Structure formats: C-alpha cells, structure tokens
Amino acid sequence: MKTVLKNGASALILAMVGAVAPMTVMAADAPVQVAQAETKVTSENPFFQEWKTPFGVPPFDAIKPAHFRPAFDKGMADHLAEIKAITDNRQAPTFANTIDALEKSGRLLGDVSRVFFNLTASNTNDELQALQRDMAPLLADHSNAINLNAALFKRIDTLYAQREKLKVTAEQRRVLERYHLDFVRAGAQLEGQDRERMAAVLQRLAVLSTQFSQNVLADEKEYKLVLSSKDELVGLPDFFVAAAAQAAKDRGDDGKYVVTLSRSSIEPFLTFSANRPLREQAWKAWIARGDNGDEHDNNAIITEIVQLRIERANLLGYKTFAEYKLADTMAKTPQAVSDLLLQVWEPAKIRAAEERDEMQKLAAAEGQNITIEPWDWYYYAEKVRKAKYDLDEEQIKPYFQLDKMMEAVFYTATQLFGVTFTEMKDAPRYHPDVRVYEVKDRKGQHVAVFYSDNFARPSKRSGAWMSSFRDQERLSGTVTPVVINNNNFAKAAEGEPTLLSFDDATTLFHEFGHGLHGMLSNVTYPMFSGTSVLRDFVEFPSQILEHWISQPEVLQRFAVHYKTGEPIPKELLDKILATQTFNQGFATVSYTSSALVDLAYHSLTDAKGLNPDTFERETLDKLGMPKEIVMRHRSPHFSHIFSGDGYSAGYYSYMWAEVLDADGFNAFKEAGNIFDPKLAQKLYENIYSAGGAVDPMDAYVAFRGRAPKVDALLENRGLLGVGSRVN
Structure with a gap:
C-alpha cells in the first residue's frame, strides 16, 4: 500500500486532506507571556532550523509534539503568502512565475506534514492524535483556500489555454495539464454557494476520515x-x-x-x-473492528462519508463518486472496473467452493462433525496443504528470517538496478526498532535514505505501507528522497530471529517495490516524484517486485535455516513453488469482494439512511458471496477507502496492477533471466525512475513492447479456464 504525501502546493495539500479542530484561541489578557512562549518555541523548534543530520533526515531526537502546531501554523501562513505573491504578480502568467512558483511553494508545510503524518501512522500517542483531530479541518480549510482560489486558477487556466504554443519540455507540459486537472477536480470552476459548499464538504470529510482511522486503531490497540x-x-x-x-x-x-x-x-x-x-x-x-456499537463504532461515519462524497461528485457534474474518482485513472469508468473484477469473481467462487469441499472432507475424515465456518478456513486450509503437498507453515518459517529477507530485497534491487544499501547505525530514528540505510548507485553516488520499520506495536496502525519524509526532485537543486517502509510483523522474543511466513516475505517485497519507486525517482518536478502516479498504476512497481521472492535464485541464496544456516532444501523449495496457486479461490474471493463492495458504495446516488452493515451484507448476497469467507476488509475497518480518499472507489487497483505485473514479469521469464540487464534497464527508465512524468500506459508499453494481457493474471491465480466468464 502506498501512502501519499506529496511535495508542491496543491499536490501536497490535496494529499493531506482527510489525513488531519478548531484553531486554539489564546486569551487576550496574556500577550507578554504568549509572545515569550512563542519566541522560545520558535527558537527551539527543529522545523525552523536547518537539519544538520546525515543527508538532512528529520532530527527525530529533537522533534517534540509541542513543535508541530507552531510549525503547522507558520507553514500554512508561509504557504498562503507564497500563493498571494503569485496571484499579486502583475506580469502575465508564465510557466516560471506561476507553475514553477506553485511547485516551489509550501516547503515548510510539506516538511512538517510528512514528519507528522508518518509519526501518527507509525508511532503515535494521545498528544499526536489530539493534534491530528485539531489539524484535520484546518488543513482542509488551507487546501480550500488554495484550490478554490479564483485568481490562482485564472493564471493556471490562462497557461493551459496557451499550452500548444508554450515552449516547454514534455514534463513541464504534463505538469501544467496535471495542475489544471487537479484544480478543476478540486472545484476551482465552482462559483458562489457551490464553491462554499465544496469547501464545507471537504473540511467535514477530513474530520470524518481522521476519526475513522483513529477508531480502528483504538479497537486494534485495546x-x-x-x-x-x-x-x-x-x-x-x-x-x-x-x-x-x-x-x-x-x-x-x-x-x-x-x-x-x-x-x-x-x-x-x-x-x-x-x-x-x-x-x-x-x-x-x-x-468486528470499528463495528462494536461503542464510542469507536464507524458505521455512522461511513454513512456520512459516502453521502458527502456523492455530494462532492454532484457538485462537479458527476452522478456518482465512482464516476468522478475513476475519470482520473487508467480504468476511466466504473464499468471497466466492474468488468475486470467480475472476470475473476465467478471462477474464483468456483475454485473457493472446491477448496471448501476439500476441507470439509478432511474434517469429516478426522471425525469432526462440523460445518466449515470462516474461523475454520485458515486452520483446515493448512491441513489440506499439508496433506496435499506434504507441506505446512511450520516447515517453511524457519527458513524465512526477517534479516535474511531484508538481504534478499536488497540483493534483488542490486541485481536489477545496481543500487546498494549500507546501514546508518547512528542516523536519527523515531523508534528503536527502526533501521536506516544509505542507498548508492553503481558509481557509489548517494541516491536516497531508506527507513525500514518492520514490527507491530500498539502505537502503529495495522497493515503495511510506504511513505516518504522527502521526495526526489531537481527543481530546487538536487533533492534526494528519504523513503520509509512500514510492516507489522510479530516481533520475536529477545535474542531470537523474527521468522516470517511466505506471505509476510511477499509483503516485504511488495512494500520495498513501492520504496524503490520512491528511491529511484529521477524527475524534475515534485508533482511527479516517485509514486506520484495514477492510483491504479501505483501498485505495479510494488507488485512486479513480489515475483522475485518466489524465484529459486533468490530463495536458495537467502532462505536459510535460522538454526543450522543450511539453505532451503530443493524438495521443500519445489513444494513451496508448487503451492503458489493453492487457496487462491479464497484469496481472490476475499480481495475481490472488498473491491466490489467499495465500488458499490461509491456507485450510490443517495446514501441517506444507509446502514453499512446491511448494505455490505445485501451487496455480498447479490454477488453470491460464499458464507465461509469474509471480505479482506469489512466496511467498518476498511481504512483503504474510508481513512482518506486514497483508495476510495479504487481498491480494485491491486488487481488492475496485477494484470500489468503478471504480464510484465513474464518478459523476464521469456528472456530466460530474472535479472536480464536490458529488461531491467527498461524497467528502471520507464517505470521506477519516471514517476508520473509519463502516461502510465505509454510507460508500460515502452517497458514491455506491447499492451498487457489479462491471461497472465488468471494463470498466476490458477483461474485460467475456470468458469464461464473466462475465454
């Protein structure tokens, strides 16, 4: 999963909306004390000082919760002043005095936002959570003040109308078009009451999204x-x-x-x-996370979010939020998304029914007079796997040490792209479990800093994701990225190695793929840095990297027994590879049902009176959801779509990207070398380093030589030829 916090003016603020209550009013009878306190905070605040740390990483040891609010306030004030300077400029709009100026604006706000929101996700506390609630409407208001600024949009619109005549590079042309589209989609063309209502809707959505995510974290923590x-x-x-x-x-x-x-x-x-x-x-x-009828229940929040999103879409001329959201994706329409998901839904249900029947027979053979229920699936699936393949998880885990798997992802990156990773043991970090690495290219030149945060803890939200503390760009000189990967692996006892499942190791590779997308970025404009691409393309660089974890060349080198140091036996390796399509009916149904429910929520034209529990159940009933399987993310804790806008009407993106990654990795298999230098160079130039500076389909075709084919996805999931919908 990719968490987006971008550089640049509107790009940054649009990403922040939904991530962060009313402004504190200071007493009028204490001006002297307040001024003194503010001077002290300012002089000590790391955000107002140059970071004299290795490669300018955040000085986590010096940053305190009290530093954030003054930094946010100054960051927003500075940003608005920079925007005013653009709109007050009496010279005719040029790319330099408008677009370049926009891209260079909001730097302090960007710095404090990236540190703050990464901490609230990775290592939060009550003080940070309270500030997160306070900042949500303020940052939404700040976003609105920029994205609904008529004078600013007029300058952008003037340049956009002249785009055919402007002497700009291809990347600059795309930056201009992207800014214009982002402002239009934010409501810049709205007037009067519609403009005011859009601002109110976005502010309320920011508050609700923050509340949703904090409720889920509270249930998980307690x-x-x-x-x-x-x-x-x-x-x-x-x-x-x-x-x-x-x-x-x-x-x-x-x-x-x-x-x-x-x-x-x-x-x-x-x-x-x-x-x-x-x-x-x-x-x-x-x-039941977020669905317990208590103070952390998310059902009423979901209803309000869905209704406000419908209203937002209507204000912009769309019937549904799905139509609005998907217009700016590779998929383009809800119908295209539905067609993709249903192409795998029916064969996945058939395969899941076969898997259930196998488990039911095994339970009966053991003398268990039970009907397979959802809480039985993992247990009996493991028994079936052991019976079918003479393989169980307890055999696998001793060979998948976290430290060795980290070596494996680094090795893969080195073989493909020539980058190396050296641990920076003295670098500032926000938690003792975090490890920090310097990244260098083939010539030994500094490329990036990589933060790796792998363990679950009560102060961290669940799941796995990539984000950044700084994004690559060249507009303001040579700016190298500072990237972070978060996972939630169960930490081993002190002195013992942390052992992963094969799925955990795959997740590690997935997030590292996002990380490489950020670390290898090579663009000029912050707007297009790293993972700043269309939502249904952002998962391609992460998912294609997953394929290398299942390759014998990687496993035989790094899958070694934690006690004996012996490499994984070929017999065991063959069994692991033979089970790659095992239980894929369950996995596909679990994921696809979530994507279809997401699409259903955001295809509503009216959500007044919506009961999420009922809607979820009725939607699944219409789809014929197997009763033994539950959605991968039930609605009340579906953070992908309700903790901000990121994957709303877009959870299908993983499967959309899977069409690309399955087809894309086949190129390496066809070449007979999983590290083929020519293909690796094409992957680097067109995908990992290009960011959003190139149209995603053009980028894919430049790498692969043709458009993707869906057959590779179905084959990888063991669904090719299963069911009537597959040709």
Missing part, C-alpha cells in the same frame, strides 16, 4: 486475547508461542501469551490453533 493454559496453546508452533510471549511481555502480561489483531498475529493463530472456540472468538474480534 484488544488482546490472553492465553495461559496448555489447552489454549494446543497446535500453536514454537515460533508463534515465542512471539505471543513477547507480545504479552510488551503489554504487561508476563508469563502469558497474547494474540493481537495485527494480521501477523491473528492469521497464524487462526491457522494453527486447535482450539476451535478460541479461533471463533479471535476471528469475530478481528472482523
């Missing part, structure tokens, strides 16, 4: 399933027991074992626990 008796540990492998003991210790339950709602904790528990009632208890807690 829940723990404490295990203490031997009966409660039956079936759980040593690596899980050790991680659960560490989780218990971290939460003040020494001598016991804790299962959390982190995916890296809950999924192994559901996979191995022989205690069916406990599996049911844990599973129900997992799917």
Whole structure:
C-alpha cells in the first residue's frame, strides 16, 4: 500500500486532506507571556532550523509534539503568502512565475506534514492524535483556500489555454495539464454557494476520515486475547508461542501469551490453533473492528462519508463518486472496473467452493462433525496443504528470517538496478526498532535514505505501507528522497530471529517495490516524484517486485535455516513453488469482494439512511458471496477507502496492477533471466525512475513492447479456464 504525501502546493495539500479542530484561541489578557512562549518555541523548534543530520533526515531526537502546531501554523501562513505573491504578480502568467512558483511553494508545510503524518501512522500517542483531530479541518480549510482560489486558477487556466504554443519540455507540459486537472477536480470552476459548499464538504470529510482511522486503531490497540493454559496453546508452533510471549511481555502480561489483531498475529493463530472456540472468538474480534456499537463504532461515519462524497461528485457534474474518482485513472469508468473484477469473481467462487469441499472432507475424515465456518478456513486450509503437498507453515518459517529477507530485497534491487544499501547505525530514528540505510548507485553516488520499520506495536496502525519524509526532485537543486517502509510483523522474543511466513516475505517485497519507486525517482518536478502516479498504476512497481521472492535464485541464496544456516532444501523449495496457486479461490474471493463492495458504495446516488452493515451484507448476497469467507476488509475497518480518499472507489487497483505485473514479469521469464540487464534497464527508465512524468500506459508499453494481457493474471491465480466468464 502506498501512502501519499506529496511535495508542491496543491499536490501536497490535496494529499493531506482527510489525513488531519478548531484553531486554539489564546486569551487576550496574556500577550507578554504568549509572545515569550512563542519566541522560545520558535527558537527551539527543529522545523525552523536547518537539519544538520546525515543527508538532512528529520532530527527525530529533537522533534517534540509541542513543535508541530507552531510549525503547522507558520507553514500554512508561509504557504498562503507564497500563493498571494503569485496571484499579486502583475506580469502575465508564465510557466516560471506561476507553475514553477506553485511547485516551489509550501516547503515548510510539506516538511512538517510528512514528519507528522508518518509519526501518527507509525508511532503515535494521545498528544499526536489530539493534534491530528485539531489539524484535520484546518488543513482542509488551507487546501480550500488554495484550490478554490479564483485568481490562482485564472493564471493556471490562462497557461493551459496557451499550452500548444508554450515552449516547454514534455514534463513541464504534463505538469501544467496535471495542475489544471487537479484544480478543476478540486472545484476551482465552482462559483458562489457551490464553491462554499465544496469547501464545507471537504473540511467535514477530513474530520470524518481522521476519526475513522483513529477508531480502528483504538479497537486494534485495546484488544488482546490472553492465553495461559496448555489447552489454549494446543497446535500453536514454537515460533508463534515465542512471539505471543513477547507480545504479552510488551503489554504487561508476563508469563502469558497474547494474540493481537495485527494480521501477523491473528492469521497464524487462526491457522494453527486447535482450539476451535478460541479461533471463533479471535476471528469475530478481528472482523468486528470499528463495528462494536461503542464510542469507536464507524458505521455512522461511513454513512456520512459516502453521502458527502456523492455530494462532492454532484457538485462537479458527476452522478456518482465512482464516476468522478475513476475519470482520473487508467480504468476511466466504473464499468471497466466492474468488468475486470467480475472476470475473476465467478471462477474464483468456483475454485473457493472446491477448496471448501476439500476441507470439509478432511474434517469429516478426522471425525469432526462440523460445518466449515470462516474461523475454520485458515486452520483446515493448512491441513489440506499439508496433506496435499506434504507441506505446512511450520516447515517453511524457519527458513524465512526477517534479516535474511531484508538481504534478499536488497540483493534483488542490486541485481536489477545496481543500487546498494549500507546501514546508518547512528542516523536519527523515531523508534528503536527502526533501521536506516544509505542507498548508492553503481558509481557509489548517494541516491536516497531508506527507513525500514518492520514490527507491530500498539502505537502503529495495522497493515503495511510506504511513505516518504522527502521526495526526489531537481527543481530546487538536487533533492534526494528519504523513503520509509512500514510492516507489522510479530516481533520475536529477545535474542531470537523474527521468522516470517511466505506471505509476510511477499509483503516485504511488495512494500520495498513501492520504496524503490520512491528511491529511484529521477524527475524534475515534485508533482511527479516517485509514486506520484495514477492510483491504479501505483501498485505495479510494488507488485512486479513480489515475483522475485518466489524465484529459486533468490530463495536458495537467502532462505536459510535460522538454526543450522543450511539453505532451503530443493524438495521443500519445489513444494513451496508448487503451492503458489493453492487457496487462491479464497484469496481472490476475499480481495475481490472488498473491491466490489467499495465500488458499490461509491456507485450510490443517495446514501441517506444507509446502514453499512446491511448494505455490505445485501451487496455480498447479490454477488453470491460464499458464507465461509469474509471480505479482506469489512466496511467498518476498511481504512483503504474510508481513512482518506486514497483508495476510495479504487481498491480494485491491486488487481488492475496485477494484470500489468503478471504480464510484465513474464518478459523476464521469456528472456530466460530474472535479472536480464536490458529488461531491467527498461524497467528502471520507464517505470521506477519516471514517476508520473509519463502516461502510465505509454510507460508500460515502452517497458514491455506491447499492451498487457489479462491471461497472465488468471494463470498466476490458477483461474485460467475456470468458469464461464473466462475465454
């Protein structure tokens, strides 16, 4: 997953809306004390000083929560002053005095925003969360003050009308077109009451999105399933027991074992626990995040978000939010998205039914008089895998040490793109678990700084994502990126290596693919830096990198036993590779149902009176959702689509990008070399370094030599030829 915090004026602010209450009013009878306090804060505030850190990374050891509000206030004031300078310019609009000036504006606000929102995601606390709630409407107002600025848009619009005659580079032409489109889509052409209403809608959406994400985090933070008796540990492998003991210790339950709602904790528990009632208890807690009828319940928030998004779309001339959102994607229309998802939905259901029947037979053969329920799926799927392939997760994990898998992603990047990674042990970091690396190119020149934050903790939101503390650009000189990857792996006991599942290792490669997209960026304008591409293209660089984790050349080198140091046996490796399409009916149904429900929410023309639980259930019933499978992200904790606009009406993007990544990796297989130098260079030039400076389909064709074919996706998922919808 990619979290977007961009450079540049409107680009940055548009990305921030939905991520961050009323402005604090100071007492009028204390001017002297306030002035003194402000002077002290300003003189000590790291955001108002040059960062004399290695490569200018944030000085986390010096940044305190109290520094953020003054920095936000000054950053917004400076930004508005810069915008006013543009609009007050009496000279006719030029690319330099308007677009370049816009791209250079808001630097302080960008710096403080990127540090703040990365911390609220990765290592938050009550003080930061309170400020996040306070800042949400203020940043939305700031966004509106720029994106609905009539004088500013008039200058952009004038240049846009002259674009055919302007002497600009291809990237500059695209920057101008992008700015014009972004402003139009933000409501710059609205007038009067419509303009005012758009501002109010965006402000309210920012507040609701922040509240949604904090509610999910609260439910995840507060829940723990404490295990203490031997009966409660039956079936759980040593690596899980050790991680659960560490989780218990971290939460003040020494001598016991804790299962959390982190995916890296809950999924192994559901996979191995022989205690069916406990599996049911844990599973129900997992799917009920944000849906418990308490102060953290998200259902009313969802209803209001969906209705406000409909109104936003209507103000801009669209019938539905999906039509509005998808107009600025590769897919273009809801119908195109629906066609893609339904092409795999029916064959996935057929395959899932076959998988369920296999599990049901196995349970009956063991003398279990049960009907497979959702909390049984992981458990019996693992049993089927062991019976079918003589393979289980407990055999695999000892060969997938986190440290060795980090070496594997670095090796892959080096072989493909020539970049190397050297740990910076003394670099500032915001948490002791974070590791920091300098990235260099083939010539030994500095390229980027990479922050790796891999472990779950109560102060971190769930999931896995990439973001940045600074984006690459050349408009303001040579600016190198500072990129961060976040995962939520269960940390091993002290002194023991953290062991990953194969899925965890794949996630590591996925997020590192996003990371490389940011680190290898080579553009002039901040607007197009790194991952600043269309939403349904942003997952391609991350997903294509996943393919290298399953390649024998990588696994034989880095999948070594944590005790013996012996490389993974060929027999075991062959079994792992043979199971790549195992349980893909379940995985595809789980994902695709989420994407279809997302599309259904945002295809509504009226959400008044919407009950999300009912809507979700009725939508799934119409689709014929198997009762033994639940959506990968149920509505009340579907942060992709309700914690900001990022993936709203866009969760399909992973599958859209999978068409590209499956077809794209086939090029390396066809070349007979997974590190083919010519293909790697094309991948670098057209995808990883190009950012958003090139149309995504043009970029893909330049890399692959032709348009993508969907057959590769279906084949990878083991669905080719399954069901009537597949030709």
